[in-house]
Amino acid sequence: MKASSLVRATAAGPPKPYICRPCQRRFLHATKARRGDDDERSPRPPANPISIAGVNMGTSLQPNPSQPSVPALPPTTTDPNEITAADFKSYTPAELSQLRQHYTPAQMRAILASERAVSPHDLATQTKFRTNDPWAIDYATDFAHHHPVLDKPLRAPDSHHDPTQRFKTSEEIKDDVADFITTLPDEPTGKEFLDWRDNRARLMVGKEEAERDPIHYMSPEIPKGIPGLADRARKKNKTPIADPTSSSGQPQRQEEEVTPALARLMKQTGLTSLEIKKFRTKLLVSHRVVNQTRLGKIQSLYYLAVAGSPSRGLLGIGEGKSTEANDARQQAIYAAIRNLTPIPRYEYRTIFGDVKGKVGGVELELFNRPPGFGIRCQHLIHEMCRCCGISDMAARVGRSRNKMNTVKAAMQALLGQRLPEEVSKGLGRKLVDARKVFYGGNV
Template identity: 45%
Template sequence: MSVSRPARCLFTAPSIPAIRPRIRCRNLHSSPNLCERRKPRYASIKASEMGLVSKPPARDLFKRYDDEEKAALAKRYTPEQMEAIEAAEEAIDPDDLNERGVIRSDWGSLNYLDDFSQMQPTIDKRIKREGPVDPKERLMTPEEYAEHHKDYFMKIMDENDVPVDFDRDDPEQLKKLRPNRLDEFKSWDEVPDMIGSNGPLKSESMLAPGVPRDFESAVEDPENTKKSEEEEDPRDPDGRYALLMKQTGLTMDDISSYKIKMLVHHRVVNQTRLGKIQSQYILVIAGNGNGRLGLGQAKGQEMEDTQANARIQAIRNMQPIPRYEDRTIFGEVEAKVSAVEVKLMSRPPGFGLRCQHLIFEMARAAGIQDLAARVPRSRNKMNTVKAAYEALMKQRIPDEIARGRGKKLVDVRKVYYGGRV
């Protein structure tokens, strides 16, 4: 039995060339390699080497203090500080300062080379006191502060003697006894918290000034409280706005003049171990129609109480809305809350409010007459109102942009339009 051999393949693979072109493998970039760049024909020459920059003499630019200026500085600084200023002037070389120091001469430069005889509100801080500064000025320790408080109360007791027929059981005589609660409030402003070489300092300290207090109203008057309880506005019989009027100083006429609108109202459910607890969610806007707008939201069981709480929150959260010509917004603004995107666009006079009803009510409450809006994505009512309010608050005012760039904003419409604008 013979074994057959396998047949040879008649087709063979083409041979791979031994020499292949070399391809440069590098990332795509617009700039050529260093070896391929064209070298400059001429070396760079500085403007100072060509004589195009003229520098004033350093002695004329950085002048020494004369006797009159030193006398003015001595009224402000102590002798030790004056010695430090003179030593600093001797240590600094004007020629070296002229070469190494860079003095700006562009439009954004400030007048730093000044004699400091005039105050600039944008740069300088308010002067706290007149005359030289006490080098030993410091805060009082708690023991020193308590001792000065004690001296203040002892002085009041010496000026107001206790009558001979004083009866501690009589409440009317206890009210006339000094020091009382009113003196305790006044002591926080009368007793200083700084001490110097010559004792307590009556001038302003390094701490921030306190909030002005009405000491007379600190002592409760029962007659006034009775009168306030008896006086009730018929428009607010339940007294829901009483606390709001005390906190904000508003009157019932102001509250009733606001444009308040309920935009969102739906039922919410909270699942607990006792079952489903149903409540209501209400979102309300409030505006004065003249550039102020606020949002308020509340949850509750009762419809009337929840709506009143939302109104109070909206009035309390009212913020100023920037308006261009008191009729539209500044340019185009966008805001995004969750899946809702809102784009507000300014429009010319007479355009009107061409937007959905939620943004329409917000613009009318804020006093905006010309506005266009787009809500391309989700249109959830609650998020739409919040996004529109955020867009109104994040407007970029041209005055602030110009101030940040160091430029001035000039209105030339009256010039170009012949005074008709």
């Protein structure tokens, strides 16, 4: 992205750089937009005329007598989007002879070949500035160079990452300086120090490239394929961090109190308390219920909970009722965990086809949706989808919208999915997933 420097140069006046024709259009535009923003900057003559992408000059340009080899850009008052094919004229013999002074015969052949290859009509029609479309960029560039602020960051390879990297201690830095002094020639000049400081001295211990050309930390991602890194992460997870307060230095895990209800659940499901804790649970429905007896009304609290595992696609619903709210909540959650069942998911994100469910007056429909659609459902079904790891789905709940029955009907619908394999076996015909075929199985 040398556009800005070029723009400044052209805005300030001669000498003008060589710019390829399509770029001219962009720079023209930019010149108009930015003129006067930094005129005090001295124009920088191009060190190498072919350092800029493309080599050809538009010959509609007026030759500048003071700079015969560097023709000027077209008048900047021209609207870049109004240039026609007639503005791009072929080289005159005088211009060709000028160019021959600069370029080797091979380069000249390339210039003339590229000149023939690009028609002026295409230049006039296809190099218009995009201004009104959503993808138009708001800065001038020919995309020949990378701009670290405007463009996506260029990443150094992952191998430039060193997880063991650390700053040098002051002792180590002292040693480095001592080494430098011992290697000084007899009559040192300032140059040696500058060279050492800029090119040789290091502040970090570890891979040199990790310090000199590190991977981009503006938007870091965990580098993959670095030997040792995965092991370190695993080790870190396995060995609990030592509690500094414990006198013995032994890691102390806080022992959870296992209630009788939890113990029963663990026994029934064969899961550990840690695994049970990891399930995603949500209380969806709660209300007061009353039992009328001859002794009077006995009030209880009713809860309906869902539990699930988004990664494994499990979902369960459970109900609990008790005079004590806490007890009812716990009953509901534990019942939900006990009822966990796998939910078939298409590509781990949506359901197989559209399904219907009906419980009581609630009649609902669940619709499968394309990737990135999101969960556009009412809140209860939304929570269920979150619990079982469905990320693209729509739903319509008709007739009654009773909360409890909505959850139950959604569960019924999710479990009522017909799987393509089953249908295929039933029909005795081969079914092929067109999406998988189209994407070569990469979906």
